[in-house]
Amino acid sequence: MSLRIYNTLSRKKETFEPLVPGEVSIYLCGPTVYKESHIGHLVGPIIFDAFKRYLQYKGFSVKLVVNITDVEDKLITQAKVEGVAVEELAGRITELYFDSLRELGAYESVDEFPRATENITEIIKIVQGLVDKGLAYVVDSDVYFEVAKFDGYGKLSGRKLEDQLAGTRQLQGKAKSPGDFALWKESKEDEPGWDSPWGRGRPGWHIECSAMSMKYLGQTIDIHGGGQDLIFPHHENEIAQSQGYSGKPFVRYWMHNGLTRMPTKAAGGAWQKMSKSLGNIMPIGEALSEYDGETVRFFVLSTHYRRPIPYSNEGLANAAKALGHFRDLFSVVENITGANVYNLAQVSEEPPVELGDFGKKCLEHKQRFLKHLDDDFNTAGAIGVLFDSARKTRNLASEGPVTDEELASEGPVTDEGLLSLARKTANPEDLLWATGLIVQLGRLLGLFEGPKAITIEILDKLTLPRDRVELLIEERNAARQKKDFDSADTIRKKLAEMGITLEDLPSGKTIWHM
Numbered sequence: 001m002s003l004r005i006y007n008t009l010s011r012k013k014e015t016f017e018p019l020v021p022g023e024v025s026i027y028l029c030g031p032t033v034y035k036e037s038h039i040g041h042l043v044g045p046i047i048f049d050a051f052k053r054y055l056q057y058k059g060f061s062v063k064l065v066v067n068i069t070d071v072e073d074k075l076i077t078q079a080k081v082e083g084v085a086v087e088e089l090a091g092r093i094t095e096l097y098f099d100s101l102r103e104l105g106a107y108e109s110v111d112e113f114p115r116a117t118e119n120i121t122e123i124i125k126i127v128q129g130l131v132d133k134g135l136a137y138v139v140d141s142d143v144y145f146e147v148a149k150f151d152g153y154g155k156l157s158g159r160k161l162e163d164q165l166a167g168t169r170q171l172q173g174k175a176k177s178p179g180d181f182a183l184w185k186e187s188k189e190d191e192p193g194w195d196s197p198w199g200r201g202r203p204g205w206h207i208e209c210s211a212m213s214m215k216y217l218g219q220t221i222d223i224h225g226g227g228q229d230l231i232f233p234h235h236e237n238e239i240a241q242s243q244g245y246s247g248k249p250f251v252r253y254w255m256h257n258g259l260t261r262m263p264t265k266a267a268g269g270a271w272q273k274m275s276k277s278l279g280n281i282m283p284i285g286e287a288l289s290e291y292d293g294e295t296v297r298f299f300v301l302s303t304h305y306r307r308p309i310p311y312s313n314e315g316l317a318n319a320a321k322a323l324g325h326f327r328d329l330f331s332v333v334e335n336i337t338g339a340n341v342y343n344l345a346q347v348s349e350e351p352p353v354e355l356g357d358f359g360k361k362c363l364e365h366k367q368r369f370l371k372h373l374d375d376d377f378n379t380a381g382a383i384g385v386l387f388d389s390a391r392k393t394r395n396l397a398s399e400g401p402v403t404d405e406e407l408a409s410e411g412p413v414t415d416e417g418l419l420s421l422a423r424k425t426a427n428p429e430d431l432l433w434a435t436g437l438i439v440q441l442g443r444l445l446g447l448f449e450g451p452k453a454i455t456i457e458i459l460d461k462l463t464l465p466r467d468r469v470e471l472l473i474e475e476r477n478a479a480r481q482k483k484d485f486d487s488a489d490t491i492r493k494k495l496a497e498m499g500i501t502l503e504d505l506p507s508g509k510t511i512w513h514m
């Protein structure tokens, strides 16, 4: 099966073929590190992390670069407000950003995080090249790109140059014409600046991405990603600068993700793009203090990447519930088989013979899952297939089939349910194969990586001392022995609220993890 992706430039789905067979280069516009990211800023990294995993599964070697804009007007303003140096603010916010990526499982896949301030030499070289070619002009100590000189300006966004010139767009700084944008601008004495042929100054935002993508991935890159709000002017300008400088096509496939929306109070609760200026933002730290990284990732990937993501507490709660069905299945299977499903490194290509038609069904699911991902990386469709698989596998584990109503209405399975399921006679090998397949497919999207190991830091964060947790588990076990399942369930829920998951092993022992 070949992968097809929607290319913003051609406005249609195209068969994906990298410039160099077998090797894929991806550049994703990263954050301007002046304030903590909101959840919308993390959508791109989650999608492209998952996309990279999928490309690797298909046999490509992939290099993913996400830049850090650590010099920009907003950063300078914010540093002044906080009374700190720009580098200090940028350093702190960059670390926060990395922490969020780690939490979301989207850090390791990024090969390079180049910072603008570490690539000033490359930036100056390209700006000089554009001046030499007559595509850019110097006014005092500023340098501007002259869009009228670049053939094809507006192709990506579909905006005509005449419209822009006729429009009310204001002139930028000392630019000669509306639409012309700064490549380099003079820095005041108290602002960060670097020596250049035009005096002490700093780069414009757009040129940073042209310089860093070129340096780390070459003059023609396979895939350039970013939010749909970056199509104009940012990506349009990147094309003009990069192609104007190198004379080569800049990007083969443009992939733009939908924007995260949230109701805005000032607009009467209307759903609008999440933005600081509208005040309808959810800082990522806040979301991650309530839900774990896997839940946020699951929430994001449950929508096709080109569609807007409606953010709400209810939406995240629903994602947690949906993910809970998978986690419950894994617990049930662990109970029956005694094996940790997260450790299933690989299941065989062919199902166990005894699985019969169900085994064939699982393979069909796998094909459908992969087909969705090949169709413009439709993670929403793929997750839907996984859900179907999980439901059917759970039917296999329980004697009576679990109805759709039950699945829709219930939260985590009850202790009573767990115990009765553990007594069923499902063949452990069959169950492990079917469940292992779900785990493996989920991992192509960065899901089901398994519970986090308990570290000293996590233990320190526990609001209850460790012996208190163990006492609660003992109380719960005593209740279960008395068949007082209500009490047992209450204790389990209480522990779950503290972020502690219990696992009942077939031996009768209960272990816990976070």
Ligand SMILES: [Zn+2]
Pocket (backbone or CB within 6 Å): 028, 029, 030, 209, 234
């Ligand atoms: Zn960019």
